[in-house]
Amino acid sequence: MSTRGTSPTIVDVAREAGVSIKTVSRVLNHEPGVHETTREQVIKVVEALRYRPKQSARSLAGGRSFLIGLLYYDPSAAFVGSVQQGATLRCRELGYHLVVESLHNDAPDLRQQIDRMVLALRPDGMILTPPLCDNPEVLSALRESGTPCVLMSPERDIHGVPSVRMDDVHAAEEITNLLISLGHRRIAFIKGPPDQSASAARYQGFANALRAHDIELDPELVRPGSFTFESGREAAHQLLSRRQRPSAVFASNDDMALGVLAAAQRLGLAVPAELSIAGFDDSPSASLVWPPLTTVRQPVAEMARTAVEMLIFGLKPDASAAPADDDELHKVLPHEVVVRDSTRAC
Amino acid sequence: MSTRGTSPTIVDVAREAGVSIKTVSRVLNHEPGVHETTREQVIKVVEALRYRPKQSARSLAGGRSFLIGLLYYDPSAAFVGSVQQGATLRCRELGYHLVVESLHNDAPDLRQQIDRMVLALRPDGMILTPPLCDNPEVLSALRESGTPCVLMSPERDIHGVPSVRMDDVHAAEEITNLLISLGHRRIAFIKGPPDQSASAARYQGFANALRAHDIELDPELVRPGSFTFESGREAAHQLLSRRQRPSAVFASNDDMALGVLAAAQRLGLAVPAELSIAGFDDSPSASLVWPPLTTVRQPVAEMARTAVEMLIFGLKPDASAAPADDDELHKVLPHEVVVRDSTRAC
DNA sequence: CTGAAAGCGCTTACAG
DNA sequence: CTGAAAGCGCTTACAG
Numbered sequence: 001m002s003t004r005g006t007s008p009t010i011v012d013v014a015r016e017a018g019v020s021i022k023t024v025s026r027v028l029n030h031e032p033g034v035h036e037t038t039r040e041q042v043i044k045v046v047e048a049l050r051y052r053p054k055q056s057a058r059s060l061a062g063g064r065s066f067l068i069g070l071l072y073y074d075p076s077a078a079f080v081g082s083v084q085q086g087a088t089l090r091c092r093e094l095g096y097h098l099v100v101e102s103l104h105n106d107a108p109d110l111r112q113q114i115d116r117m118v119l120a121l122r123p124d125g126m127i128l129t130p131p132l133c134d135n136p137e138v139l140s141a142l143r144e145s146g147t148p149c150v151l152m153s154p155e156r157d158i159h160g161v162p163s164v165r166m167d168d169v170h171a172a173e174e175i176t177n178l179l180i181s182l183g184h185r186r187i188a189f190i191k192g193p194p195d196q197s198a199s200a201a202r203y204q205g206f207a208n209a210l211r212a213h214d215i216e217l218d219p220e221l222v223r224p225g226s227f228t229f230e231s232g233r234e235a236a237h238q239l240l241s242r243r244q245r246p247s248a249v250f251a252s253n254d255d256m257a258l259g260v261l262a263a264a265q266r267l268g269l270a271v272p273a274e275l276s277i278a279g280f281d282d283s284p285s286a287s288l289v290w291p292p293l294t295t296v297r298q299p300v301a302e303m304a305r306t307a308v309e310m311l312i313f314g315l316k317p318d319a320s321a322a323p324a325d326d327d328e329l330h331k332v333l334p335h336e337v338v339v340r341d342s343t344r345a346c
Numbered sequence: 347m348s349t350r351g352t353s354p355t356i357v358d359v360a361r362e363a364g365v366s367i368k369t370v371s372r373v374l375n376h377e378p379g380v381h382e383t384t385r386e387q388v389i390k391v392v393e394a395l396r397y398r399p400k401q402s403a404r405s406l407a408g409g410r411s412f413l414i415g416l417l418y419y420d421p422s423a424a425f426v427g428s429v430q431q432g433a434t435l436r437c438r439e440l441g442y443h444l445v446v447e448s449l450h451n452d453a454p455d456l457r458q459q460i461d462r463m464v465l466a467l468r469p470d471g472m473i474l475t476p477p478l479c480d481n482p483e484v485l486s487a488l489r490e491s492g493t494p495c496v497l498m499s500p501e502r503d504i505h506g507v508p509s510v511r512m513d514d515v516h517a518a519e520e521i522t523n524l525l526i527s528l529g530h531r532r533i534a535f536i537k538g539p540p541d542q543s544a545s546a547a548r549y550q551g552f553a554n555a556l557r558a559h560d561i562e563l564d565p566e567l568v569r570p571g572s573f574t575f576e577s578g579r580e581a582a583h584q585l586l587s588r589r590q591r592p593s594a595v596f597a598s599n600d601d602m603a604l605g606v607l608a609a610a611q612r613l614g615l616a617v618p619a620e621l622s623i624a625g626f627d628d629s630p631s632a633s634l635v636w637p638p639l640t641t642v643r644q645p646v647a648e649m650a651r652t653a654v655e656m657l658i659f660g661l662k663p664d665a666s667a668a669p670a671d672d673d674e675l676h677k678v679l680p681h682e683v684v685v686r687d688s689t690r691a692c
Numbered sequence: 693c694t695g696a697a698a699g700c701g702c703t704t705a706c707a708g
Numbered sequence: 709c710t711g712a713a714a715g716c717g718c719t720t721a722c723a724g
Binding site for chain 2: 716717718719720
Binding site: 007050052053054055056057059060065066067075076078080081082084085088089092097098099100101102113115116117119120121122229233255258262263265266284285287288289290 | 353396398399400401402403405406411412413421422424426427428430431434435438443444445446447448459461462463465466467468575579601604608609611612630631633634635636
């Protein structure tokens, strides 16, 4: 039937189906204007031959690579794992593939590394995760190459550059409301590093919730942190050694909340009986400790799926006439407060 | 100079350098037999034009895709993250790119999903992580397609199929020796699930160490587990409630060790003062708890780098005449015992 | 040491 | 609704 040994090509399919290769191409690309009978006949042969068009040929001829790139920095970050999971699944559903590349945010040859990937592979779109999505060098390299990008949770949105994020302010507000509704009034807060915008957003949500409930914000109960386990432990050690210690601590990420938990256990404080702890991120470790942490789940996989869609559907030239407005360009996805055992009424 | 707007092609480089495209191709592929002057001239033009050969054209003409595939199942597993990190870096160094795909180990259309990727992308090689590397359906689909594979830590080696792993038996033996050297004699062991070969290997290492030190293996101190936090907690709860409780627990992975830690804290046992705990894997959480866990670090990134090399260099037809022997095919990389604060002399 | 020709397997205009 | 031709940008034999 077909060339022996090697896999079938579009020519084999066309011959077998008694049509031209152009018609086979039309069917495979779901182009309109093919007679139903013809279409069915082609599909039958395609399946019989187990034919799949070759990406390299399609790409060379058609100018689309059917590749989406994912650029990340810290591979161990749970965030990246979830992004990748969401992206790879959505890519598969849409007939695309995901190429990943790990980059050092401050590598001297960052520009070259990006150029290499972009010029060699010509991905149809690129997903950027923090902190790369906030790196001017990365952004300019990609802009110059004309590669469409979507930023995942960037520090701040860039006019004209698509992004997907969650609402940190509201999420922090909700989890603070939860603590308040449990009767807590002396609630401590451990901040993130000042150079990350999520830090300010989460703090603002915390402050908003207190204000809405007429609870005075005691500056003594607000401690600096750096999103690390150690910084959480240190902050908690200070907070919990005070004569009037807080009844609850809201650490603005899970790693720090884990540090708070460790400090509490060190000091012999029962959690949640004597101290409630809330985190943020729903990292894997959050449910691998005792008690498991109350926290906020970011809709990361959903965000990634959305990013893939924006890239792929944004490609189509038949998009609505008007250039996408900012609401279309900067999407905000709903989060989820996960209540576990580290919080309790006081 | 070159075609305006679009990026330069090999034709532009050839014209600018005053040579044929074949010579440019030779230089780019580091083929021998090009005059040094010519080579330098070509390189100069390549850099001036910022020229990079297009993967799709190279692939279509040359039959190599410069793509390595990574198939995995559980994206949140730290193992996968490290594999990917090692693989993506080594790929970059060698001029390749990494395409990732997440597969359900028991998806009904597993075969199709693999076929789609293999036939569309034609990756030059594929890296399989557990449990996919032990899935007969995955292996046969890949074998039939003729895609070279490397198995990462498979349950058991397959004759003729390359693999990379660490030595679980020796690692477990070493960490048990460490506990013994600290004076521990009543050492409990929490097993992994029977369907994973690592479970048996780690248990064997534990038993070997005891035997070598003439310490009787008390079956009461060996508990079943399933590599989950919960199973570790339950096993520990039983072990630590006994009248003669062990002075140390070796949980055969970190998640279970974390469960032991939680149980100890629940029972008011100080770690490591009253109980030493050792884990296995050096998962991220292992250093995110207090006290941080003594454990075994698998050389996962190194294993991935090795896998990439086996794939890429194995490609070359000019490999040594003899078909690679089993030592070449099944590599074992050295691990590392990481001593932290969860273990202490008793 | 160097090059002209053919071809990889598709898609894009362009006809009809 | 369908097809013949050209071409995407490289590498592979094959010459010289």
